[in-house]
Amino acid sequence: MAGQADRWTGAFFVALAAVLYFHVIPTYVETVDYGWVHPRTIPNAVAIIVAVCGVAQIIGPAPVTVPPARQLARAGLFFALIVAGLTLTAFLGFKIVAPLLALAIMLAIGERRPGWLAAGVIGMPLAIWLFVAFLLGRPLP
Amino acid sequence: MVDLATILAGFADAFTPFNLAFVLFGVIVGQFVGAVPGIGPIMAMAIAIPFTFGLDTLPAIAFLVGVNKGGLVGGAVPAVLMNTPGTPDAAATALDGFPLARKGKPLKATKMALFSSVTGDTVSDIVLITVSAPLAVLALRMGPVEVFALIIFAFSIIAGLIGNSVAKGVIAAALGLLCASVGSDPEHYTPRLIFGHFELYDGLPLASVAIGMLAVSEILRRLSETRGRMRATVEIPKTQDAADTRVSFAEYWACRFTLLRGATIGTILGALPGIGSTAAAFMSYAATKHASREPESFGKGNIQGIAAAESANSAVVGANLIPLLTLGIPGSVGAALIISAFMIHGVQPGPLLFEQQGRLIYGLFGAMIMANVLNLFVGQIGLRLWVRVVSAPESFVFASALLLCIVGVSMATGGLFGVAVMLIFAGIGYLMTSFGYSVVIFIIAFFLGPRFEISLSQSLALTNGKPAALLDHPIALALLVLALVCLIWFGLKARRLARAA
Structure with missing residues (x-):
């Protein structure tokens, strides 16, 4: 199927986002609760965006030619x-x-x-x- | 106001054979080192500064300007011929330059890059010479809120590079932002995602990421495709039509709006400290692609794509000197090195520079114009040499390019850690390209990421987090409205194309 590879990569990015959000960012980024942009703000936002786009890829894959x-x-x-x-x-x-x-x-x-x-x-x-x-x-x- | 006699004396100083020889030497050195991945004009300038101590001020500065300008032309050559940008600025040039070279027209592609670079650079120099003071005042009005809006605008223009999958484009940009967030965070200076490697405290090195993702990943791809059959890196037909080896005036003239757009984008971004030529090149490329009647031909060897990228990245060099000469603020690392050379020679850049050192400044302007002309001549000879190099077999060229990448990145980052980072990003770049994710969008997001976060943080602090405060920043508001208009326009255009398909 043309979009199968895209579905798999979408699933990979959902998993990556979950690992980032629940393990990597809490472990490797310090918690700071003052100021406007916290150290975790951008990485957390990225993880959420990647997860949403990964799901979008699973639902609506685009045809892609993957090398053999x-x-x-x-x-x-x-x-x-x-x-x-x-x-x-x-x-x-x-x-x-x-x-x-x-x-x-x-x-x-x-x-x-x-x-x-x-x-x-x-x-x-x-x-x-x-x-x-x-x-x-x-x-x- | 500088009088005419001083201006003429300055230009006369620049055109003496002694000073011209230094400009020529700088251009040759710049074109050579610019073509070596990872080294680039900045490192060449840094190394060259101590050698200028014994020179007078004008030949010393003229030499450094020659290195800087020559480096930008040199960086485009391996980008076009091997898809291996010598400098990150040239990455956008490779998008159409390399496909055109692979069609058997390497000389045409490199010549277009050369002509576009010289055109963009000359336009920017003319702006510098004529209206640098008012432009510098305008640049000074760009506070953090305006810079934040400008970056949002840049992102909206670059969204035009997203291909047939919006999700993939956004993932590539998000990953670029994530990698840009490695290192100390700009508001609290706490270490972030450094995994115990203190070398990452200042963030991932741009040279490692850009060369890994663009150059080494391409080498990996080409190595994996080669199966025992030795062929030239770029196949040049033995009997070639003359039209395929040169850029006709008609072709150049057809690119006039693209060149002008690129030069304008490069000049505006160059006048603003910290945005840089890489962003200018990609913005110009994306804007040209969207303005084109045949956007599908971009990425497949469209000469307009080369013109867009090269005119913009070269225009940044001259414009970088606008805040430097008028306000004493360097607009880039290259300009910072020039400011240091000025100070070493006892010249203090700033608002009084034109009054106190008018002759020297107009001498510098003359040297810049001459550097552009010499770039054209040296480039014509250098290109033929490089085209001969890439007609060598892939086995030799890729093994050599890999060694050069390792040495270049090691020099740029000060050790093997940077090379290890380069290899990791080479792997990531290879996989991203293989599965249809744009490494270009990744690089742009990575490049703009730190600036984006700093300006976001500063803007929120300045406006106290209230969107209504934007009304006090009309330039920022206008840029945000423009960004919205661009996004809507791109969206409608993509929808129209999808329907047509």
């Missing part, structure tokens, strides 16, 4: 790869991780040509180092 599950999974894999790269950067530094991350991404896409692999794995990290660390004198992550 396989493509979503591939995006998830690339995302995990980048997160792993960032985690490694925290320990080993950008200078070591950048070529490895570039290599992993290029190989995962299917790039096998040595020239382009060299450009992405050696050329670009070197250019970034030259520009940021050498020319601008700023530390790399």
